Amino acid sequence: MMKHTTSMAKLLLFAAGLFLLGSCQQAQQDSSTTPTEETATSIETKGQSAVQDPDSKPNILQIAINSKDHSTLVAAVQAAGLEDVLVNAGPLTVFAPNNAAFDKLPEGTLEELTKPENKEKLAGIIKFHASPGKYTENMLKDGMRLFQASGHYVKVERKDDGIYVNGSKLLGSVPASNGIVYVIEDVWLPPEE
């Protein structure tokens, strides 16, 4: 086998195999067949964000990682454990706050949110920046509402100087293999329940 297997898992399979197939009462067993006392654990596998694929058109996470203006967002996504979501087939529309947007937050907010105990809250904030579906600019019409992955709605406004979503001006867009990314200069906090 090309990679190493988890020995625990092998033991589990082995033990199960013995149980299922060892139907013959007279079967002799040599000592090596005796299962050990170890208990099995589940198999560790990495999520889709670990897929090595330098050839495909970049996905949303790769676009964020490759943008030096989005290093804080990427760190937040990692802290929230949402990397796999952003490489999934999607399609997703992501409103991506740049580093300047995070700088506008009150001091200490980000440090607080990236603490392990606030993982869920941080994830909720990030999901508030993503809409299922790929909304290209021509699909964003004045007055329409976008349903966000957090379960909330945000409003689209078309003004003379550009398109605004949830009050933030869309500063630019990057098409991704699995959707589209709009750069914004605000971090959105979901409305309180």
Next chain:
Amino acid sequence: MKNSPLLSKSFLVLPLLALGFFIGGCSNSQSNQPGSRSGGALSSNVAEQVYVAPGEYDEFYAFFSGGFSGQVTVHGLPSGRLFKIIPVFSVGAEKGYGFNEETKPMLMTSHGFIPWDDSHHPELSQTNGETDGRWLFINGNNTPRIARIDLSEFETVEIIEIPNSGGNHSSPFTTMNTEYVVAGTRFGVPYPQQDVAISEYADKFKATLSFIKVDPETGRMNIAFQVLLPAYDFDLAHAGKGASHGWMFFSSYNTEEKHTLLEVEASQNDKDYIAAINWKKAEEYLAQGKFHEVPARYAHNYYDTEKQLATSTIMESVKVLIPEECPGLVYFLPTPKSPHGVDVDPTGEYIVGNGKLSANLTVHSFSKMLKAIENKAFEKEVDGVPVLKYEEVVAGIVKDAGLGPLHTEFDDKGNAYTSFFISSEVVKWKVSTQEVLDRAPTYYSIGHLMIPGGDSHKPQGKYLVAMNKITKDRYLPTGPELCHSAQLYDISGDKMKLLLDFPTMGEPHYAQGISADRIIPRQKKFYKLEENKHPHFTAGEKEARVERNGNEVHVYMTSIRSHFAPDNIEGIKVGDKVYFHVTNLEQDWDVPHGFAVLGAQNAELLIMPGQTETLLWEPKAEGVYPFYCTDFCSALHQEMQGYVRVSARNANVPLKWSLGSYEEQ
């Protein structure tokens, strides 16, 4: 789990035990006997040896022929997991192979469009006698053809029909550098094909052995020449290697030249022949012009990867070499009794004739053969072909090896492994001494066996796969039709060890194995849009459109997560031939889109990223018909749908198309 009474199991093996075959039953088994139902198969680390954990890769690819399914299946070893079914000689509804406009020409023959064949022997291309992972060849047995699969795409890219042939069985075995793949006819056929009394078989019928030249860069095939021989049934073949490189060996039966009840009539002679063809000599004769350009109609189909389109060309003639005019081209090696497989060991010195009605295996010596030719040690001559004296060419026999030998493959340690159909076992023997070393039962009635690289100059050893014809009680029953099986043996030690038993598709007549590292680096992830030269390619949604030309309508459609452009079409009329040319605009690994439209009388399209495919739809009645993406491509896959409105023949509904209610980008 299985409800198999132990008593009946023991009863089943009794006759075999009486014959002296060692098969472990429950009551008398030894703990290390592979394959016994006593749990003995697990009396070592067997499960660990075949277990490939989730997310991990198998060490080997295995390519199995699908037999009467006409296809090829791709499995991993040691796990036996099935990865892909590659449609080759039969239409494949799964991705519209043979149904869409691009691949229909792949199944054209001189007899017209043929949606089925019987695929038998996969054969990997080789460089310096080693499998190189570039192409996989496979023969179509019924309407004689050879196909080439490109292993960067795992798709069939070429099919060539073989004229003057019937039952393309001894095919498509390759030479050391894939200079040629061969195609020997199993059935004698009138030469040229004509209306003639069957009783005139011996006079009017002939057999041909075809050599198909393979372009070393592109892989493209062309029939270089055919050798005309008496109407024996040519069964299998293998190329010389090392010292015997330059020769190709074909087994035959029915040297009696009978045409009825062959079961009896073709088993009369003590010996049939292995035909040894000196193909380097053939090249000399071709260069000297000593060939006959003979009229022959056969199709040559080629899939152009850039245009993503297959074309079929009918060829008009073939070059034929006649042994009487070409001394030194062919020799016959007498071989007992109706040999099936002819297998050449990795050194190229030993040529094994698997005489399927004999208890012994005949092992010929290449160097003795050369000496016999030099000394003109001929028994007689048949139609200009010298028959070498058996005693002058035989190196030895494997005595009482088993019953019904069919095929032999080799490891990298000087051992041979022969399948025995009647005695349901694999027998391991030492090539140089013909001494039997080990035997292992198979369940049941093994046909072919395969070792990765086991028919090449450099076998990779480690595993052996037995392909069994009969499974009876081996799996959960599935009605009268049961799967065939593959059984995996560890051959790294002195004794063969049964590891795994897995079901296969159709009838795997043969398989090829290759270490995964020779194939993985060649893999294509998707087709680049900028390289798409399809005549009906749509570069982006802006170019999506519908064009009418008489009653032909061409829809230039695109698909991307998660919509088609256009997705509303009106102005189609009953009687129109509507061609949906769908381009998948994705440039992302593993994101195909499907396309299906209600009432289509062919299949779906399954379009890989960057590809264009075409479905012909001929609506029969007025109405509005939905179409949709068949592959769960994305979270909004269920939204990936559209409508076509079909109006009466004489309606004046204008042609129009759209996507969404906003302007196009």
